[in-house]
Amino acid sequence: MGAVLLIDFGSTYTKVTAVDVENERLLGTAAAYTTIQTDINDGLANALALLEQTTGPLAFSARYACSSAAGGLRMAVSGLVPELTAEAAKQASLGAGAKIAKIYSYDLTEDDAEEIDQLQPDIFLLVGGTDGGNTATILNNAKMLATCKRDFPVVIAGNRSAARQCQRYLEGRETYLCENVMPRFGQLNIEPAQSQIRALFLRRIIQAKGLSKATELISGILMPTPSAMMRAMQLLAEGCEGESGIGDLMALDVGGATTDVYSIAEGMPQDATTVYKGLPEPYIKRTVEGDIGMRYSIHGIVEAAGLSRVAQLAGLEPAQFQQMTDHLASHTDEIPQSEDWERLDFALASMACETAARRHAGTTEEAYTMAGKVFVQTGKDLRQVRQLVVTGGSLIHTKRTGEIAAHAFFSPADPMSLRPIKARVLVDRRYILAAMGLLAEHHPQAALRIMKKELIPDGYSK
């Protein structure tokens, strides 16, 4: 059996990873700069040439790819109540690897329909009402969507009583019926909608974004890159036949524009004095922080953490710090070359980890009742999670990974945020996680063993 090639078509880089499946080892990785203007195959050819410089000529028995090129998978969603079906729609879309352009709740208006046209979603997810519950809103929203001028497919995953009528209102547009994302109150059922979204991504989005030229070379599994990442994290946590997983985990991917957080854990209340409130969250959960990123979203980090705090962490004067971040925001491809710049990136990455982890994890509140003190939990309790996987340039190209990642942990200064108390930090030094998610589709055991080998422990929480 020959080598397997795993390709990640990103918006700025095409990354390739070659794997010897039989011996469960990495042969090499390489990345080549690509732009939207250039043919996607040029980027791939360049990356392959770079790869073969280090590995020598390779014969591939299979090539699999994932993509976040051309903006990735953009979605807009509408639900009924913001905390209920609209939240379920959000979870379904993020779990399918999408970027969410906008979440609507209650009735869509004519203005909303115009806005949706401007947002140009690749897919629209229409939900609302439990099965047998409210139909008025989803029907209204189907009618409003029918007035949109742009041609985007609509996945209908709301109250089943209204599904066919929604489809009729949207006649002439590509529509797909799925099981309700919330069939009963408080019950999340996002997998059917997710697999429909992924199937659509393959069939439609890949073609629309000029990736079809590349598909001739590829044996299969084109999925959004975040889906591949999620698949890798699930495999690493759960294991597969013949190889055990490492257990519940949380993962951070700090990028230039966004920070993604994943958790593979139930996270439900641990004891009888805790009451859970709100929609239960998925066991495999993904959140995306669009305002937290090391370059394009650099100001979002400063805004979330506070200028004085992040400047102090960097050991820089606020004014100087401000000047440096402004510079990076407009020079997004710069990497730190001197000690000052390294300290700056250290502080930014630390605050990105803290902010994104805090937004991902659940919270608890104390409440005093006649029966004594109780805790009210919302979202996932990740305090018992023992593994934190980290990836992204700012975390893997530094010696201070453990120190940066520790900011994602539980903090006594913020005890209401249910983040891991004591976890081992595992670093994706060779940037292979998305590739391993792809490999997992056909060779889960090899993918898992390679991850276990390649993820390097670095640092423990205090």
Add this chain to the structure above:
Amino acid sequence: MEKKKLVIGVIGADVHAVGIQILYHAFTDAGFDVTNLGVMVSQEEYIAAAIETKADAIVVSSLYGQGELDCRGMREKCDEAGLKGILLYCGGNIVIGKQEFSDVEKRFKSMGFDRAFPPGTAPETTIAALKEDLGVQD
């Protein structure tokens, strides 16, 4: 005929978890489609659940004596949220101390509750009232 839909739960900072389970089973056995929100439920949670499920009635339980405070403004919030005319019940130990229940009932009705039930009400009584108010034939 389609089942009538109820949203039930214990309001406020009240953690009495057993009674609401009993009511859930009693109402379900009586042929209702019941969404049980459990304990420590806020007015907003009842309303959000009633909107999504298109509920016919909200049944509020309160066992710790603070029910009157917790229930204030609930009818107005229902109206505001588009649940105009939804059936609203309240029952349990809904006020503190020994008070004439007819006075208590009057106060709850003036707050927009359709019915209020005194301590020790059997589930059957509430079920009969629900059937009458929702026009359910046995």
